Amino acid sequence: MSSYHLDHLQYLETEAIHIMREVAAEFERPALLFSGGKDSICLLRLAEKAFRPSDIPMPFLNVETGHEFPELIEFRDRRAQQLGAKLIVRTVDQAIANGTAMPAPGEISRNKLQIPVLLGAIEEFRFDCAIGGARRDEEKARAKERFFSFRDAFGQWDPKNQRPEIWNLYNARLNPGENMRVFPLSNWTEMDVWEYIKKEKLEVPNIYFSHRRDCFRRGGQWLPVPPSHTDATKPDPYEGARPKSNEPIKSMVVRVRTIADMISTGMIESPADSVDDIIAEVSAARVTERGTRADDKASEAAMEDRKKAGYF
Amino acid sequence: MPASHPVELLRFNTCGSVDDGKSTLIGRLLYDSKSLMEDQIEALERSADLTGGGQINLANLTDGLRAEREQGITIDVAYRYFATPRRKFIVADTPGHVQYTRNMVTGASTANLSIVLVDARQGVIEQSRRHTYIASLLRIPHLVIAINKMDLVDWSESRFIEIRDEFETFLPRLDMKDVKFIPISALNGDNVVEPSKKTPWYVGPTLLGHLESLHIGSDWNLNGFRLPVQWVNRPNNPTDRELHDFRGLSGQIAGGIVKVGQKIMVLPSGFKSTVKQIWTYDGPVEEAFCPQSVTLVLEHDLDISRGDMIVGLDGLPGAGTELRATVCWMNPRPLQRGRKYFLKHTSQTVQVMVSALESRIDIRSYDAQPEPPELAMNDIGEVRLKTARPLIYDGYNINRLTGSFILIEQGTNATVAAGMLHPALEAVKPEYNDFAI
Numbered sequence: 001m002s003s004y005h006l007d008h009l010q011y012l013e014t015e016a017i018h019i020m021r022e023v024a025a026e027f028e029r030p031a032l033l034f035s036g037g038k039d040s041i042c043l044l045r046l047a048e049k050a051f052r053p054s055d056i057p058m059p060f061l062n063v064e065t066g067h068e069f070p071e072l073i074e075f076r077d078r079r080a081q082q083l084g085a086k087l088i089v090r091t092v093d094q095a096i097a098n099g100t101a102m103p104a105p106g107e108i109s110r111n112k113l114q115i116p117v118l119l120g121a122i123e124e125f126r127f128d129c130a131i132g133g134a135r136r137d138e139e140k141a142r143a144k145e146r147f148f149s150f151r152d153a154f155g156q157w158d159p160k161n162q163r164p165e166i167w168n169l170y171n172a173r174l175n176p177g178e179n180m181r182v183f184p185l186s187n188w189t190e191m192d193v194w195e196y197i198k199k200e201k202l203e204v205p206n207i208y209f210s211h212r213r214d215c216f217r218r219g220g221q222w223l224p225v226p227p228s229h230t231d232a233t234k235p236d237p238y239e240g241a242r243p244k245s246n247e248p249i250k251s252m253v254v255r256v257r258t259i260a261d262m263i264s265t266g267m268i269e270s271p272a273d274s275v276d277d278i279i280a281e282v283s284a285a286r287v288t289e290r291g292t293r294a295d296d297k298a299s300e301a302a303m304e305d306r307k308k309a310g311y312f
Numbered sequence: 313m314p315a316s317h318p319v320e321l322l323r324f325n326t327c328g329s330v331d332d333g334k335s336t337l338i339g340r341l342l343y344d345s346k347s348l349m350e351d352q353i354e355a356l357e358r359s360a361d362l363t364g365g366g367q368i369n370l371a372n373l374t375d376g377l378r379a380e381r382e383q384g385i386t387i388d389v390a391y392r393y394f395a396t397p398r399r400k401f402i403v404a405d406t407p408g409h410v411q412y413t414r415n416m417v418t419g420a421s422t423a424n425l426s427i428v429l430v431d432a433r434q435g436v437i438e439q440s441r442r443h444t445y446i447a448s449l450l451r452i453p454h455l456v457i458a459i460n461k462m463d464l465v466d467w468s469e470s471r472f473i474e475i476r477d478e479f480e481t482f483l484p485r486l487d488m489k490d491v492k493f494i495p496i497s498a499l500n501g502d503n504v505v506e507p508s509k510k511t512p513w514y515v516g517p518t519l520l521g522h523l524e525s526l527h528i529g530s531d532w533n534l535n536g537f538r539l540p541v542q543w544v545n546r547p548n549n550p551t552d553r554e555l556h557d558f559r560g561l562s563g564q565i566a567g568g569i570v571k572v573g574q575k576i577m578v579l580p581s582g583f584k585s586t587v588k589q590i591w592t593y594d595g596p597v598e599e600a601f602c603p604q605s606v607t608l609v610l611e612h613d614l615d616i617s618r619g620d621m622i623v624g625l626d627g628l629p630g631a632g633t634e635l636r637a638t639v640c641w642m643n644p645r646p647l648q649r650g651r652k653y654f655l656k657h658t659s660q661t662v663q664v665m666v667s668a669l670e671s672r673i674d675i676r677s678y679d680a681q682p683e684p685p686e687l688a689m690n691d692i693g694e695v696r697l698k699t700a701r702p703l704i705y706d707g708y709n710i711n712r713l714t715g716s717f718i719l720i721e722q723g724t725n726a727t728v729a730a731g732m733l734h735p736a737l738e739a740v741k742p743e744y745n746d747f748a749i
Contacts, residue, residue, distance in 0.1 A: 140390075171727045187393075
């Protein structure tokens with residue numbers, strides 16, 4: 001400590017804490033997007049470091065597609081309770097039911113449908129800021145994001161007209177109806193996240209670790225077989241996402257590297273069953289994390305288009 | 313990976329004119345340091361097939377947005393990350409067009425080092441002078457002049473020396489302490505990661521070797537304690553006696569070192585007190601330093617809020633409502649005398665009026681033109697400002713964090729300028745409210 005020198009994780013941590021506190025001080029009604037995934041798990045620890053011994057001065061918000069891994073939901077709810085935080089959940093199902101989200105004909109993934117649900121929640125609770133766990137190393141369009149990403153009254157991102165961010169001075173001023181997305185982990189890499197999880201001894205959902213699961217091959221990825229449809233009075237939420245007769249089911253030893261929902265998360269074959277194993281695997285990995293995300297494969301500009309429409 | 317020694321982080325930005333090969337250089341660093349993944353290389357190969365040439369275009373790695381690929385330019389700062397066993401790197405890829413100087417200021421403001429790329433065939437052009445000037449203006453501690461496309465001048469040592477000499481005609485006018493010239497070919501990788509066999513006359517390190525080894529431990533200011541109060545931490549917990557009375561002052565240390573028991577002053581009030589505890593989530597610590605984020609508990613219960621600054625008693629900062637500053641103007645609507653803006657400095661925002669435009673810097677000659685009618689987008693000039701409340705600050709040459717500000721346009725809320733404060737003429741003179749000691 002007396003070397004007056006920060007290592008890279010300590011530097012990333014102090015930068016992120018500074019940003020968290022700017023949010024608490026500059027916005028009236030911020031929210032923290034918490035999915036239970038590894039990035040937002042780090043956000044929670046940073047929030048504790050920024051605000052303790054006080055309560056974390058903002059509720060947690062999660063948008064469910066309805067296709068979540070049950071392990072993730074259980075973890076999310078438990079973690080929010082442990083931290084004494086208020087957890088707000090809004091779902092694509094509700095939004096479809098009340099007509100604010102319209103599925104495209106034939107589209108199984110509900111990834112894009114999260115956009116109107118998120119914007120609806122921001123409006124419902126009059127949130128002026130949402131903190132998210134996105135990182136610039138994830139994707140080319142994210143590489144151009146600011147820490148404080150300004151969104152107009154329609155929630156849109158305009159990459160050609162972003163506010164310059166100079167030094168550590170963040171312009172948080174908004175007019176009514178506008179809002180801000182803030183990304184404290186902008187400068188973190190996948191490796192930094194896992195090293196931080198190790199250093200802070202953070203619990204992560206067990207689907208990140210190696211386990212046996214039934215999978216099938218589609219679109220160059222191993223997708224998990226969805227839970228069976230039991231309630232015959234309702235339509236099958238996983239219709240179209242179940243293996244077809246020419247897609248044989250295989251029992252495999254797998255884990256997730258990044259979590260979207262069950263429909264858009266490819267499983268990777270892996271024996272890694274500890275954080276140390278995962279760190280070794282990430283450092284040897286030859287494919288990017290987003291390489292296992294079906295939602296990004298649509299086109300080279302898939303993320304850019306979703307972000308312009310209001311995606312996180 | 314054995315992590316026996318702490319891994320440092322080095323932030324750098326690359327700047328150069330269009331086609332100087334910035335994106336290719338970053339692509340080369342990522343490629344040769346094996347920081348690229350198979351799917352990224354696959355995507356590169358796909359786009360190489362599409363554009364016909366069949367050769368991998370490393371620039372496609374960084375030109376991320378569709379609009380950029382279509383126009384073949386970089387329109388905004390893109391951040392890239394790579395690591396070697398010795399260091400982690402954050403790269404800000406900043407575009408070189410004249411109209412995007414604001415992006416270079418953005419990318420360079422947090423950098424330890426700037427790489428100015430020069431095309432060996434062209435030598436020093438106006439953009440090279442502009443980029444070098446901005447690097448010195450922002451007081452980037454380290455500068456690398458990478459003379460690129462050496463393959464196209466037959467690896468000529470005399471051409472390398474010629475360009476270096478051109479830089480030497482104006483570098484002495486700039487306040488740059490650490491400048492390194494490196495001959496490279498980003499396209500072929502010479503002297504980027506591996507030493508080139510084609511430059512036997514060059515005895516220095518490769519670019520990556522230099523980035524991995526240069527001393528950056530002194531890049532933060534460790535003199536003169538400064539803590540801009542960001543957030544007052546009051547749990548107000550009625551069930552826990554200890555927490556009920558807890559009153560912490562949270563912020564990121566912007567300069568110096570603070571220790572438990574140290575006497576401090578709160579500005580602008582001038583109240584003095586003693587540091588009772590340095591609270592962190594991981595437990596109390598005996599001392600903390602710039603740029604750590606901490607929560608201070610003082611001996612006395614003083615009225616302190618966001619925007620106040622806690623400072624050490626040695627080397628007090630300046631204070632005042634009449635400021636002189638160098639600004640880089642970043643908005644299509646020009647800066648004119650008499651205009652009002654919001655000024656954000658550390659953790660406070662105040663109203664400010666531009667009382668005078670003293671000069672505009674001519675980027676070709678570095679000469680100051682007195683009393684310009686306005687500052688247009690990408691102009692750099694010296695101004696006088698009058699703030700509605702006194703600012704507690706240091707000169708930017710002393711402390712980059714307490715000497716910098718941004719201007720925000722009222723109404724649109726656009727960030728319109730980056731500003732660097734000139735040192736105050738006199739230090740703050742607090743009224744002597746000594747009763748708190």
